[in-house]
C-alpha cells in the first residue's frame with residue numbers, strides 16, 4: 001500500500017470511495033465544445049465523457065490547447081456544448097451558478113483593499129445568496145474551516161501564498177458550492193512554492209472532503225493532486241483514458257508505483273506521436 005503517514009486519512013477515504021462509490025455529482029456525456037469566430041470554427045473538445053463523484057479530486061490532464069480550460073468554462077456554465085449534455089445533480093447546466101465556484105489562477109481575485117473577511121463576504125453580497133449577519137457567520141465559519149480565523153481582519157498582502165489560496169477556497173466554499181473549479185492554479189509558481197500549495201490543497205481536502213475539478217498539464221501534479229485523472233488528447237481534446245490515482249503523496253514520488261503510473265499516463269498522452277515516429 002502506497003501512502004505516507006500524512007496521507008493515511010486520505011487513503012481511508014479512498015478505500016471508502018473504492019468500496020462504495022459516492023454519488024455522481026457531475027455527468028458529462030458526449031460533450032463537443034466549439035468557438036465560432038468570423039473566420040474559423042474551432043473545435044476545442046470532441047465528444048468528451050466523464051463522471052465526477054462527490055469528494056473526487058478530479059483532474060483534467062492534457063497538453064496546452066487540448067480544451068481543458070474550455071471544458072472547465074463549460075462546467076462553470078459560461079459556454080454551452082454544441083452536442084452532448086452536462087448535468088449537475090441531474091440538472092442540465094444552463095448557465096453559471098453558485099453551485100459551481102471557480103477558484104482563479106494564483107488567487108489574484110482577492111481584492112487588496114478589502115480584509116480577508118470582506119473578501120470572503122464579497123461574492124455572498126454580490127450574488128445576494130446570503131445577507132447580513134447570516135453571511136458574516138458563514139464567512140467566519142468558512143475561514144475557521146481553512147484555519148484562518150485569526151486573519152479575518154488582515155489584508156491579503158500580509159498573507160503567504162498558501163494562506164491566500166486558503167482565503168480563495170474559503171471564499172468559494174462560503175457559497176456552499178457542489179464543486180470547486182481550479183484552472184492550473186499553480187502553473188506560474190516556482191517548484192518549491194508549487195509543492196507547498198499542492199500540500200496545502202491536499203491537507204485541506206483531507207479535512208473537508210470537498211469535490212474539486214483541477215486542470216493541469218503536469219503529469220506529476222495530476223498524480224499528486226488527483227484521485228481520478230482524465231487524460232485528454234491534443235487538440236481537439238478527446239478522452240484518452242480515465243485513471244485512478246489514489247494514495248500518492250509527495251513522499252511517494254520516488255516510489256516505483258508512481259513511476260509506473262506516470263509512464264502509463266505519458267504513453268496515453270503521447271500515443272499519436274509514438275505512432276508517427278514508428279511509421280516514419
Ligand SMILES: Nc1ncnc2c1ncn2[C@@H]1O[C@H](COP(=O)(O)OP(=O)(O)O)[C@@H](O)[C@H]1O
Pocket residue numbers: 035036037042043044062063064065066067068069070071235
Ligand atoms: N476565445 C476563443 N476563441 C477561439 N478559440 C479559442 C478561444 N479560447 C480557446 N480557443 C481555442 O480552443 C482550443 C482549446 O483551448 P483551451 O481550452 O484554452 O486549451 P487548454 O486550456 O487545454 O490549453 C485551442 O485551440 C484554443 O486556441
Ligand SMILES: [Mg+2]
Pocket residue numbers: 068069070183184
Ligand atoms: Mg488552459
